Amino acid sequence: MKKVIVILGQTATGKSAFAVKIAKKINGEIISADSRQVYKGLDIGTGKIARKEMRGIPHHLLDVINPKHKFTIAEYQKKAIYAIAEIVKKERVPIIVGGTGFYIDAITKGTVFPKVPPNPKLRKNISKLDGRQLLMLLQKLDKKRAQNIDIHNKVRLIRAIEIATALGKVPSLITKKPKYKFIKIGLFLPSNKLEKKIRLRVKKMFKKGLPKEIKKLKKSGVSGKRLKELGFEYFEPTEEKVIKETVKYAKRQMTWFKRDKEIKWFDASKPINLKLFL
């Protein structure tokens, strides 16, 4: 089985630079696993790697869609699997890099998503209902799913109703055995160091012109509502707010990663011996 390197971890741990270093060493190509770096024009706010930092290493799944449109995990999965195959065909090593745990799992665990695209009309209609009403609706459509769903989570309820409406029920969760051997490397920083790095990173973001980037997005037709969806950096950001939210986000990322016992963790503030896993 072909090897695929996965580099994951909280935001601001230095994944991107580390990945380039490895790619150089093992003849690799990088596939981003970031739910927002797929959008064109979201550069500063998402901490997207700059062209020259790539040092000639091809990066896949960056800038693949206009931010006016919504990208979903199913599309990500498809494109990422395709990219892996292409890289392998070239006899190079795919290196998945990112902090979006959901996206990473979609590839490494082979999650099979129900083939039901978002239905904006339905979503709009039922989003007016409160949680109770949504639950009742789902119970009517699919009793089983209604039993194990988070009944307070409107987003999930709406999605479940969407699937059940299209398919008659929500298929139970299945995964497809992956065709590759994934080697998962986690980069972490002690919390005080992480906070310091986040602080620095956010300050730099503003210096580099985050407000200008937002202005540009607006000018190109991205609505205020859409900007809000694109993350806290893109909606009336202040340095303090972005720092605070980023710290909280980093904690949520860790909650996700902690479940995965296959991850080998390395302290990013110390030199890492690459031979350990290559």
Next chain:
RNA sequence: GCACCGGUCGGAUAGCGGCUAUUCCAGGUGACUGUAAAUCACCCGCCUUCGGGCAUCGUUGGUUCGAGUCCAACCCGGUGCA
């Protein structure tokens, strides 16, 4: 010194005689089926055999069947007048 206002969880805040002291933030734990930097749940005084038990609204007294809430004195902070 006098007068007024205030002192409630780490911070902010509600509570104006009645049962279980509210909400927000911060913090902790966790969930995750096409929005995932999203969305959501639980905990957040102490002890617990997870049934519950015991505390607690600046302090000390008092009134009352019952006090964070009313009264008195004191302590602390703010504002005004001297």
